Amino acid sequence: MAESVAVSAPPAIATRGLNLWYGDFQALFEVNLDIRQGIITSLIGPSGCGKSTLLRSCNRMTERLGYVRTTGSIEILGQDIYAPEVELVQVRKQVGMVFQRPNPLPLSIRDNISFGHRLHARGQRVSRSGREELVEEALRKVLLWDTVKDRLDALATELSLEEQQKLCIARLLPVKPAVLLMDEPCSALDPKGTEAVEELIRELRGEFTILIVTHNMAQARRTSEETVFMLIGKVIEHGPTDDVFLNPQHRQTADYIEGRYG
């Protein structure tokens, strides 16, 4: 499916000279990154190297903290998201995020899914059946429909963690984001849940550009076309996953992959 994207299409995410400080502490150094549209890219690197920070910059989640300062630029689909005319809400609509700990809203399963749609469908009348369809479509896409179709009014917080995480992915779909950021989406799950969510992520490939942070090397190899390796706030290596794993260009990449950084 990646082939269907024209070669001239802008990258889904393009950062130029991105620096980020938490107060006096610099967490990102001159990050230049082009994430191709329509594929899955893994972001790997030791704990504290700035993976989550980079991810959160891509939908401007970092700016809530008063002491964060950013320089450089981030373009999503060719649009500079820090440009003054850009609405934060539009950025967040285009760039959805899935967190490490599943965070369903304390609402019913149905309301979790239609929440995003309701936010943006203001004024427009959406028929009940239209909304039902939307809920079903989103849940089918995350392979959750068959397990929850009989209890759509149950609280989403009562689902299993695996189901919750799938729901968290599903509720982004009606908002129609172009990019999905996933910050260790499987690390709170058991092996079976991990496998299920991983399978789901592969299903979504092509329809969304997915950038996924993971500590699981096997997962990175199984799911992603490209891999980015970071170390203390810098991008060290970025290339096709097989190249990065089998034939790394940098010493540090090889060391990390072989487990010498823990």
Added chain:
Amino acid sequence: MTSASEQLFAGTSLNARDRRVEWLVRNLLGLMTALLILPVVIIMTLLVVRGGPVISWEFLTTAPVDGMTAGGIFPALVGTVWLVAVALVASVPVGVAAAVYLSEYAPDNWLTRAINLAIINLAGVPSIVHALFGVGAFVLFFRFGTSILAASLTLAVMTLPVVIVSTREALQAVPRAFREACWNMGATRWQTIRRIVLPNAVSGILTGVILEVSRTSGETAPIMFTGAAFFLPFLPQGVLDQTMAMSLHLFVIATQVPDAPDALPFGVALVLISMVLAMNALSIGFRVYVRGRKKW
């Protein structure tokens, strides 16, 4: 095997000493707790035993007569309801709005921290100081005169910090992950607050407000110079009238009316404390109810 495990659990001299200390500490702490509860028990008993006989339907529904040595407390009861209600109308919207701003909108910088500190300190200002402020600001400067309005606004200013702090706590008890979830679907701040944060915090906010009411209804100093009268045979007709109030009435008959029957102040106190306790019970009940149906 048996001998080894017997040794493991065998008592030693050190154990005996530890046990003695344990016994001593436990009983000492228990004694302190008993000392703490004792005054409360004595007060309540005294109030019920000595004030109970005064209480009657007539006591609650008629005005004082014979230089406040007889009759009931109706105008004071109504006055307290007026004062508390107007104070709430003034303080709750402002307090909740300020708390929402501070917790959901304000950037995390030194100014916000300074404001938070100021609010906490404001809660520690003695009520007599608030009373003098109320006289200066509401009675004189805004020319409300001594009136329910001036007294209630004084109470409102006094309770505002507590409303803000308790509301902010209720808001912050809503997990951050909920907000992030909303923002990620492109919700604005306000949509997030209205649809997720406030619905999940409202019970906590109400609990704080009810506690506030109970505290306000017992205050004396802030109202005695600003709007509460010693004796008024009529009910207030509007917010610019003066009024009697339970707390001040108790102070007056206990100290300024020497020939009032002994039981009278106890009766007034019993009614006042019952009002406060009823409010607190309501608040606790609320909290229990909410905790029971917490969704996360």
